[in-house]
Amino acid sequence: MNINAISKPHERLAAILSDEMAAVNELIRIRMASEHAPRIPEVTAHLVEAGGKRLRPMLTLAAAKLFDYAGEHHIRLAATVEFIHTATLLHDDVVDESAQRRGRPTANLLWDNKSSVLVGDYLFSRSFQLMVETGSLRVLDILANASATIAEGEVLQMTAATDLATDESVYLQVVRGKTAALFSAATEVGGVIAGATDEQVKALFDYGDALGIAFQIADDLLDYQGDSKATGKNVGDDFRERKLTLPVIKAVAQARDEERAFWGRTIEKGRQQEGDLEEALALMAKYGTLEATRADANAWAAKAKASLDLLPDHEIRTLLRGLADYVVARLN
Template identity: 70%
Template sequence: MTDTPPHARLTAALSEDMAAVGDLIRDRMASENAPRIPEVTAHLVEAGGKRVRPLMTVACARMCGYEGTDHIKLAATVEFIHTATLLHDDVVDESRQRRGRPTANLLWDNQSSVLVGDYLFARSFQLMVETGSLRVLDILSGAAATIAEGEVLQLTAARNLATTEETYLKVVRGKTAALFEAAAQVGGVVAGVPDAQEQALARFGDALGVSFQIMDDWLDYGGAGDGIGKNLGDDFREGKLTLPVIRALARSDDAERAFWRDALERGKSEDLDRARTILDRHGTLEETRVEALAWRDRARAALAELPASDLREMLGDLADYVVARAL
């Protein structure tokens, strides 16, 4: 890879398309009757995010030879779904920081965040329908439902020390990987690729999303607070059973389990340093990083089933990038 991050190279290679996506997002987030909607939406949309998910849709469509304009609508759809879920997640998690800035629910209120999120979901469905493709509608609406399922599953699993790796993976595939998968897959669908290539794109997006989320969970304990878009230890304080914790729990002695019970089940999560010490003792942070790399390899293997091109190479580099730093 060059010194320029792959998402930046993709954005430069697809600059006209991504500019059109930005214009469409700004146009469709407008509201004549409720000015708070564009205010709240712009707080997130214009916050300097890398727009990796819509970038994937545009890149996959162009990689597959698409020459029309519906991929612009689909990319905007993906970004609206993503932004809506962020607005809702911050309310559920009572978050105070997102992408290094105060969250919308902190600046405005929970009601505004929830209702603006609902508005963006509605806008996303309008954009889906405009493509005239029932297949696209099926994939993206299915992803929206799966994301909600993943979030509810995470909510019910929080502070439950009996949470298994199987449940954890279901949460990850739901709340994060589902949109990565759909973002890549619809790019192939709009381009009219054969079913085998469409499924390869779906596997690429799924594996990339899982890798991304596992690495994000590693960063919550092992990364630096700057640059990950949230406070270090957020998952710990919220009682989330992520992969490094699940594996450490399976190996913990009675004293360590008592600590996890107090910290996660009872919400007494003041001692992040001790949690990190236990994770290091059992080697689960390093195992988590290795697991993220394994999913990265699956993403690259799926991508290899598609015709070689510069865009394919950059998407492969993107898979490497997600395990090198947070997006």
């Protein structure tokens, strides 16, 4: 395969890291097995094999490769990160009462909420074992703090999502919890295990943090302006599910009294009727909040790219820069 012929940055990264990713997938397969409880691999295989872009483990492998790391702990850490991500998805589906994930029925629908809760816990404990095997207290510290940020962000989202008082700073904190904390931990631990300096580790954190925020803002924006064929989501799902995301938060911040009443009725109280989505889109257009949200996503992607300046000049660095562009390219 000619890697230069591949145009999408995450696909080029995947191609360059394909041997390592194969090792990660094999480790995931081995460690999600359970001699005693066959329900565990059934549930996780359903989710893990459904695919997804494996973006998070790839970030860990890429960060280690930036420093030409020659050991094997980055494989463990990449699997750790994917296990944490999968565990979070299992618990999220229980919390959101979701019926679909990656185009397939969710585990809580195929089995039950119990299985999703307990198998999620099992994956967390497996990720914990994997990271302990690296013997790096610094890595453990980073992942412990990321876990706390993720869990706190999830609880915050649960209470803040339908509350009109949720402003951009609360939104940012939720986004850090639900997305950016694992992105930044993924890049950080890859650098730490490869012996990066403190300054470089900080740059890796900044890259993962900004990339994760750009990624999530883009996702939230696509919910209102996306092509449902390309995204697999229907326009306005977040509105119907009463989730306060950035385009709406910006509209609420500028709302006149009767507009505020509209958001109160549809989002806070959840009393939606025919035509409300169109009205919501009209209010977002009135205040240009989709454009403003796109500008925010672009700014975070630019910040991610700038963070890379402190890292070694390396083919991987070029691809990570391209990845930041790619995350927002779907918007522009």
